[in-house]
Amino acid sequence: MTPQPWMPGDGAPAEKRHAPATLRNRDAIVAVLADWLPVAGTVLEVASGSGEHAVHFAAAFPQLDWQPSDPDPAGLTSIAAYRAEAGLVNIAPPLALDASAPEWPLDRAGAILCINMVHISPWEATLGLFAGAARLLAPAAPLILYGPYVEPDVPTAESNLAFDASLRSRNPAWGLRDTDAVKAAAADAGLAFAERRAMPANNLMLLFRRT
Numbered sequence: 001m002t003p004q005p006w007m008p009g010d011g012a013p014a015e016k017r018h019a020p021a022t023l024r025n026r027d028a029i030v031a032v033l034a035d036w037l038p039v040a041g042t043v044l045e046v047a048s049g050s051g052e053h054a055v056h057f058a059a060a061f062p063q064l065d066w067q068p069s070d071p072d073p074a075g076l077t078s079i080a081a082y083r084a085e086a087g088l089v090n091i092a093p094p095l096a097l098d099a100s101a102p103e104w105p106l107d108r109a110g111a112i113l114c115i116n117m118v119h120i121s122p123w124e125a126t127l128g129l130f131a132g133a134a135r136l137l138a139p140a141a142p143l144i145l146y147g148p149y150v151e152p153d154v155p156t157a158e159s160n161l162a163f164d165a166s167l168r169s170r171n172p173a174w175g176l177r178d179t180d181a182v183k184a185a186a187a188d189a190g191l192a193f194a195e196r197r198a199m200p201a202n203n204l205m206l207l208f209r210r211t
Contacts, residue, residue: 017078041110047117051079058091069097100128122173130189137210
C-alpha cells in the first residue's frame with residue numbers, strides 16, 4: 001500500500017504516512033548536514049513528522065545515533081513503521097516530544113535538528129525548541145533548522161507568500177517566521193546564530209550553536 005500524503009495534524013494514527021516534500025529535499029539537506037553535524041553522538045530530530053527524513057538521515061550518517069521524535073500520535077506510528085522497515089541499528093524508537101513543553105523526555109544530545117516545524121506550529125513551539133536546545137546541548141553544539149522563512153531585505157517568493165496565507169487560513173497561529181525574530185529568540189535562549197544556507201524551493205537552513 002502506498003502511504004497517503006500527509007501534513008502534521010491530519011488524521012488519526014495509521015501506518016506509514018508520506019510527506020511529499022521529504023523526497024524532494026532530503027539529499028540537499030544531507031549535503032548541509034555533512035558540514036554541520038558532529039562526527040559522533042546522538043542527533044535529536046524534533047518534529048520528525050512521517051519519519052521518512054529520520055531513516056534517510058540515519059542511513060546517510062551511520063556513525064551518528066538518530067533519535068526521532070514527534071508530538072503527534074500519527075507521526076509516532078509512522079516513524080515506528082519506517083524504522084521497522086529500515087532495520088537500521090542507529091535509529092532509536094521515536095519519542096513523544098512536544099517542543100513547547102518545559103521538560104523533554106531526554107536530557108542531552110550532541111545535536112538537534114528541526115525540519116519544517118517552525119512555520120507549522122505556534123510560536124511557543126519555537127520558543128520551546130530554543131529553550132530545550134539550551135538545556136540539552138553542550139557549548140558549541142549545533143541546533144539546525146530547515147524550512148521557509150521571511151528575511152528582511154530579501155524579496156519573499158510568491159510561492160512562499162501563498163504558502164504563508166494557506167497556513168494562516170488553516171491555523172492563525174501558524175505561518176512563515178521572520179528570521180530576525182527567530183535569531184533574537186534564539187539569542188535570548190543562549191543560542192548564537194552561526195550560518196545561513198539557501199536551499200532549493202525557497203527554503204533555508206539556519207545553524208545556531210549553544211553559547
